[in-house]
Amino acid sequence: MIRLGLCCIFRAEPIKFRTTTAKRLSGLGRDEQLQILGEICLHNALTLKEALDYCLINGIGDFRVQSQINPLRTHPSAGYQLEELPDYRKIIEIYRECRQFNKENNIRTTFHPDQFIVLSTPYSEVLQASLAELNYQAEIAEFIGADVINIHAGGVYGDKPAALERLKKQLELLPDRIRSRITLENDDRNYTVSDLHTLCKDLDIPLVYDVHHHRCLSDGLTVEEATALSLKTWNREPLFHISSPKEGWNNASCQYHHDYIAISDFPDIWQELDITVEIEAKAKELAIKKLKEELSDKGVGIRLPGN
DNA sequence: AGCGGTCAAGTTGAT
């Protein structure tokens, strides 16, 4: 059974998360900044609940929460703690309601911090900023019951083994709230499944297999082999990613995501697995609807939320 | 109301 995952936002549904910028806040007093940030965080908490409601009604069993659910949370000047926000009790209460809702309805949630989180970095300032961001996302993950915080391995710095060694060391030092949720994903520039699976096995870190990245940056493994290696790293329902290239597989720039998923890009070998597949397609919920119908037509079971 | 310019962060690689 395949659990389909929606990533962060909607294409057609009027479910909108808000954000702001440090520049906009920079001219304001601290109280005014916190007022605005508090309004946005409250709005985003309510919007998260709306998104989860949508998932339940529409047979989507997994939702990826965007990193900016608390905008500028760890920014050097505008950053804040939840407790500083005017409505923080209400915000936390809504997160807890989301957790309960997800538990009752079998909806999985995940986080995917973006490219600025680099545990392989040799620079202590980059590392500290990365850890602060992971800590924030882990706090929200704990509130809402998310079991995955998925990151990339980061840069190479001209020496991949050394970079992997730094990554390994930092992973081992993570506090449990982060460590128990952290996963590593193969990317389309530097680190493949082949590069990562040993580290993942050694540290019991699940490997999120992105088959699109694998097709962009090959490592000699077949899709079947990479799938098998990744599956072995999971102690719970495995999480994989898929997308289709905007310009087709023969184009040099294969990294751009298409609006929809071509059913031919969905690996045959995945069809019989019990996995979560997050759908990285720009048409968002519309792409999931289409893929869900096409998979069902092929007889592939879809794990629906709701019971 | 509509549109264009702008937005925290790291790393790589093209120019």
Next chain:
DNA sequence: ATCAACTTGACCGCT
């Protein structure tokens, strides 16, 4: 040395 590409819209400020 500089800067676009990752991804990606949402928001502000100007017509």
